[in-house]
Amino acid sequence: MTSEQDIWSWLSDIPDPEIPVISLVDLGVVRGVEWASDHWVITLTPTYTGCPATTVINLSVDTALRDKGLENFVIKQQIAPPWTTYWISTAAHEKLRQYGIAPPSAAGGPTACPRCASGDLERISQYGSTPCKAQWRCRACLEPFDYFKCI
Amino acid sequence: MTTELFEYLLRLGDNSLVLGHRLSEWCGKSPILEEDIAISNTALDFIGQTQLWLGLAATVEGQGRSADDLAMLRDVWDFRNLLLVEQPNGNFGETIMRQYLFDAWHVLLLDGLTRSHHQEISAIAQKVVKEVRYHIERSRDLVIRLGDGTPVSHEKMQIALDRLWPYVREMFDVDPVEHTLIEQGLIPDTSTLRAAFDAEVLKTFATATLTLPSSNFAHLGGKSGKRHSEHLGHLLTQMQWLQRAYPGATW
Numbered sequence: 001m002t003s004e005q006d007i008w009s010w011l012s013d014i015p016d017p018e019i020p021v022i023s024l025v026d027l028g029v030v031r032g033v034e035w036a037s038d039h040w041v042i043t044l045t046p047t048y049t050g051c052p053a054t055t056v057i058n059l060s061v062d063t064a065l066r067d068k069g070l071e072n073f074v075i076k077q078q079i080a081p082p083w084t085t086y087w088i089s090t091a092a093h094e095k096l097r098q099y100g101i102a103p104p105s106a107a108g109g110p111t112a113c114p115r116c117a118s119g120d121l122e123r124i125s126q127y128g129s130t131p132c133k134a135q136w137r138c139r140a141c142l143e144p145f146d147y148f149k150c151i
Numbered sequence: 152m153t154t155e156l157f158e159y160l161l162r163l164g165d166n167s168l169v170l171g172h173r174l175s176e177w178c179g180k181s182p183i184l185e186e187d188i189a190i191s192n193t194a195l196d197f198i199g200q201t202q203l204w205l206g207l208a209a210t211v212e213g214q215g216r217s218a219d220d221l222a223m224l225r226d227v228w229d230f231r232n233l234l235l236v237e238q239p240n241g242n243f244g245e246t247i248m249r250q251y252l253f254d255a256w257h258v259l260l261l262d263g264l265t266r267s268h269h270q271e272i273s274a275i276a277q278k279v280v281k282e283v284r285y286h287i288e289r290s291r292d293l294v295i296r297l298g299d300g301t302p303v304s305h306e307k308m309q310i311a312l313d314r315l316w317p318y319v320r321e322m323f324d325v326d327p328v329e330h331t332l333i334e335q336g337l338i339p340d341t342s343t344l345r346a347a348f349d350a351e352v353l354k355t356f357a358t359a360t361l362t363l364p365s366s367n368f369a370h371l372g373g374k375s376g377k378r379h380s381e382h383l384g385h386l387l388t389q390m391q392w393l394q395r396a397y398p399g400a401t402w
Contacts (some may be wrong), residue, residue, distance in 0.1 A: 049278060050199025080274030082281060112226045126289050127189035
């Protein structure tokens, strides 16, 4: 018999399609795993409304659970309460930094360059390669880098 | 009530859809790479918002139509977007001015919609307003930089403002459809948002060294569907071409 913990642990092995160093659970998009009398309900929430990764995320969850032999489940979309970067786990912040992405910060911008740790930074654009990221540059090592926007 | 609610949700969805499509026309040919990325990201946000609003409209209508059906299979006279958002992109400055005028209203409207008694409207607004706060931060910044930039950029921004200002009043025009929904606490009274809008844009235009046009003339007829400009039909021929040529085509 599959337990709720089994499902959470399987989900935490599924990488985010655009930032594969963190998992869907790290990203905070898995909002619930519940047994509803005869089937499991997996509740997911989108990061940004137009993020193309949302479709891929649904598909990865579906595929991963079926690969584990689970069949009696449905994937439910939920938009309220809206996703926030505060749901990204602390462990994921470190993984993001090592990957070269400055983690979200309540200050509204990155605190240190993910490469050289300098705090001398400037914003290039509030928009980046994906809806969730902005482009910044380090004035010390001169490298541009992605910053995970705080929303 | 259902008729009015459906009508209003079409307005929200069509604003996002038409503006999102307009912005996507810049994809690959914006003045600089960062702006190309920013404009395309913004377009993507609007298309995402369209799916939510038109999805809810389709549910409220209850005729078995989907968000895609509403977006791709209606003609000009069925669209309920503001005249402002269907205006052509023009030069980059005009696109940014159109965006700023829309954003300044949009952020106030969504803030009001978060308090809607309709649970799903409130949920969508709470989600969307977070994205829209980023939109106005960028469009306001660019209006100031271009308005208070070189003589050439200043002149282009002043021309853009003169041309687009007559489309502002439609955003604050309350008609019977909105009256019904305001009374039920489903939507904010947009006419009460005008003071906050004026405060926002006047401050920005002062910093951007731009002058507000003195004329009070206003173009109306987009959100009621009575009189769209000729530009909407041309936009739809592009946007809906695939579904018209190959009905029912899917990925």
